[in-house]
Amino acid sequence: MPRFEVTYFRGYDHDDWDKAQFNAVDADEAKHKALDVIPPGHRVKRIKPIQNTMEQTTKIQNITPQGTFDYNGKTFHKFDVILENGMVGEVNAMTPDKWKEGDECVVKEQNTTKWGPRLKLDKPGFSGGGSPSQKGGSNNDVKGIVASWAVACAMQAAGDPFQKDYDSIVLQLARVALSARKVIKDEVEV
Numbered sequence: 001m002p003r004f005e006v007t008y009f010r011g012y013d014h015d016d017w018d019k020a021q022f023n024a025v026d027a028d029e030a031k032h033k034a035l036d037v038i039p040p041g042h043r044v045k046r047i048k049p050i051q052n053t054m055e056q057t058t059k060i061q062n063i064t065p066q067g068t069f070d071y072n073g074k075t076f077h078k079f080d081v082i083l084e085n086g087m088v089g090e091v092n093a094m095t096p097d098k099w100k101e102g103d104e105c106v107v108k109e110q111n112t113t114k115w116g117p118r119l120k121l122d123k124p125g126f127s128g129g130g131s132p133s134q135k136g137g138s139n140n141d142v143k144g145i146v147a148s149w150a151v152a153c154a155m156q157a158a159g160d161p162f163q164k165d166y167d168s169i170v171l172q173l174a175r176v177a178l179s180a181r182k183v184i185k186d187e188v189e190v
Helices: 027-037 139-158 166-187
Strands: 003-009 017-023 043-050 056-071 074-083 088-093 104-113 116-122
Touching: 003 027, 017 027, 027 043, 043 104, 074 116, 139 166
Parallel strands: 088 116
Antiparallel strands: 003 017, 003 043, 056 074, 056 104, 074 088, 104 116
């Protein structure tokens, strides 16, 4: 049975999201099951079919260029690949010469989409450094977003920016907002 992943969130905080996986017969059933899987009060951001594989090292048996496409101002090169372990799928790369027949590769992920199978490949021993962005950004990015939220709340609550000790009032109110957020977030039941 195909496996699906739902990304869901609550409110508008960038750091208030999560993912869940479940099995469903098809995409229509996945839409209904996703609503049962996510906690009450959350909204579905995305549902995608997945077929996770253990990271496997193999070699590229055949590779066929399939043109290019632009995404977020960058040009990507598409390839259809057949791997020695029998896996087939589309692979995207930033350069036309990243992959060649006979190259050793690690299968990081295999997804089945409505356009067909897709593979995510890496060079052996390459960690990619991509995990922070997959989780919503680095810790420093998340801290910056949360701090900006607290300061914005504090500035709104502080009122007149020309009042005496405005800066220290904003800092104090921002700390109160962060403290309240932590307490309330810990109390939320999902």
